[in-house]
Amino acid sequence: MSAKEQIAKIISDATGEDRKICMKTLEMAEEGKGDIASKIGFILAKKMKMSPAQAAQEIEGTLEPHEWVEKTEATGPYLNFFLSNAFYQEAVRKINALGNNYGRGNANRKTIVESPSVNPNKPWHIGHLRNALLGDASANILEFHGDNVQRMDYIDDLGLQVAQSLWGYLNLDEKDRPQFLGEEKPDHWIGAEYVKVAEKIEREPLVKQSVKGILREMENGGNKTAEKARWLAEECIKAQYETAFAYGVYHDVLICESDIMREIFSEGMESLKGSGAVEHEKSGKNEGCWVARMSGKMRGMTEPDKILIRSNGTATYTGKDVIFHLWKFGKLKGDFRYGEFVLQPNEEKAYISKARGIEREYGNADVLVNIIGVEQKYPQEVVRHLLDLLGYEKEAKKFIHLSYEHAWLPEAKFSGRKGTWLGYTADELLEEGKKRALDKVKKELTGNVREEIAGQVAVGAIRYAFLKIAPEKKLVFKWNEVLSLEGDSGPYLQYACVRAKRILEKAGMEREPEPPLKYEFNETEKKLIKELSEFPLVAGQAAEKLRPHMISGYIYGLANTFSKFYTTNPVLKAETENKKEMRLAMVAAFRDVLSIGLGILGVPVPKKM
RNA sequence: GCCCUCAUAGUCUAGCCUGGACAGGACACGAGCUUGCGGAGCUUGGAACCUGGGUUCGAAUCCCAGUGAGGGCACCA
Secondary structure, rough: OOHHHHHHHHHHHHHOOOOOHHHHHHEOOOOOOOOOEEOOHHHHHHHHOOHHHHHHHHHHHHOOOOOEEEEEEOOOOOOEEOOOOOOOOOOOHHHHHHHHHHOOOOOOOOEEOOOOOOOOOOOEEHHHHHHHHHHHHHHHHHHHOEEEEEEEEEOOOOOHHHHHHHHHHHHHOOOOOOOOEEEEEHHHHHHHHHHHHHHHHOOOHHHHHHHHHHHHHHHOOOOOOHHHHHHHHHHHHHHHHHHHHOOOOOOOEEHHHHHHHHHHHHHHHHHHHHHEEEEOOOOOOOOOOOOEEOOOOOOOOOOEEEEEEEEOOOOOHHHHHHHHHHHHOOOOOOEEEEEEEEEEOOOOEEEEEEEEOOOOOOOOOOOEEHHHHHHHHHHHHHHHHHHHHOOHHHHHOOOOEEOOOOEOOOOOOOOOOOOOOOEHHHHHHHHHHHHHHOOOOOOOOOOOHHHHHHHHHHHHHHHHHHHHHOOOOOOOOOOEEEEEEEOOOOHHHHHHHHHHHHHHHHHOOOOOHHHHOOOOOOHHHHHHHHHHHHHHHHHHHHHHOOOOOHHHHHHHHHHHHHHHHHHHHHOOOOOOOHHHHHHHHHHHHHHHHHHHHHHHHOOOOOOOO
16 A cells, blocks of 8 residues: 555545545645645535634544654645655565566556557658657556557558559659669658659559559459558568667557458448448438448538448448457457567567468457547547447447647658658657767767667657657657756656666665665655655556656656755765665665656666766 | 647646646756766756636636637548
């Protein structure tokens, strides 16, 4: 039980009020006013027929003593609790004992996190990167919460964009081909070709016809063109995944749209049609289409109804997506087969859906998290609404669209279609970051070691910059802020962690910390321990709310507190052996909690820097 | 037309769900300390809730109406 939970119990016992309500009245007290404050006076004033201040007084008199509470004070309407040495002692012991498992939950749900689902015909730009990092951090948070997470990537290998890229691959003249063909990563040249083709289509209607022909063959499947398209898409994804790996992003499974069409689409469609959840339009402008009636949900829109099956019998993106989500929730009999796609640097294999392959256990989840841009809110709402209409109300509630705003560099905005992504890819961002990080690394370090550490600093800086701000905020990426070693940045936190580790190393890190059994904590020490003991609550909330930036905010505050502790409380040179032992235990606790937090954000911790 | 986000100091941002003690933090700016357990540190000063109503003992937070910025309302994805 945490200090807050313990105090909530004490108040609850004294007042008879629900423990959860008591919990909500608690917050960290202000400096000098105690450690944990309760605003219970406000809550119970009416019931007790007295002023909030009187109520607080009254309650204060009836509190049972507890070994973790040194004293209590009613200050105005607030009830302030001062924590005892016994609490701090126990808190340090507990973190030392649990180490990397401190704060870990046991939610034990099956959860799918889908991200980033980038079209397989271009390199990642920084918008895709924001998606991938949010997905990765969310998956980490949920795993720490105790969920069994499937990191899933949806691949739209049947899209017009792939058809255009394939046309370019097969037909572009030498002079029209991007100059760097063969030198760049495949995702880069496929993307550059796509831009060329898109331009050509504007001018030449014949090209447009030809691309449409390719698309038709891809959709029909079972032919050379479809095979070629799939091959091109996979080449592109493999290249995109090199970017992913460089940023420390990994996946468990990739599901391709072509496999959705072959394996589960017709079954899903039949169950949709049979359920009455979708309607076949007999007249009007949508005549012959199967539509999801959204007018009840989205009043006043010009076209609230969403077409799932076109009048020519083919499915729209949303139509396929609804069926895909039925599968994710384990509501279909059909299933995919899988093959190994790539062995990732974390030594985990990523699997990909394919026509002939082995069976694997994916899908069948309790909770779905889709990391998708805010501009797709409406189609995501359609999917949820249909789940509801199909009678899966529980599932609809556990269908989470984690939407995020655009990210860009101050210089320009991105438009994949127009090709202005050139110069703003995730690869180029990391290269630039490495270059800039290089002279921030300790001078004594040279050669490969220096390069490696610069890489870790760059990844940490970029990941932290993306993950420290709320996803619904627009994000402008500014190098001088991102790589600043002062203030709220990845490198600052990396440094704090390195520094703590170094102290422990010097003290002989092999052994477990052995905090003394009796100890008088000073105010700075108390502050650090109190903050450390907040971590399980923060981690739990970040998971429930799916807000990765809660983790970054917390560890940044924690690192600041540690810095204050560090400057005024010598560890290795502590006045007494007793103090040294306790402070070492505290440094170890700090290192563990900070490492967990950085691990969740995917910020690597260099050995030195 | 309708729907959805966002709006906090010179700049960036947390808090809003679940209303309470002087709105937290960073960068920049001012003053001081620190030659170290490893340079990013510490102490300290000035500086902000878009507007107008409402609910409440109490509103950055909830409700209503505006304003500004962005996004959505395809047989595109």
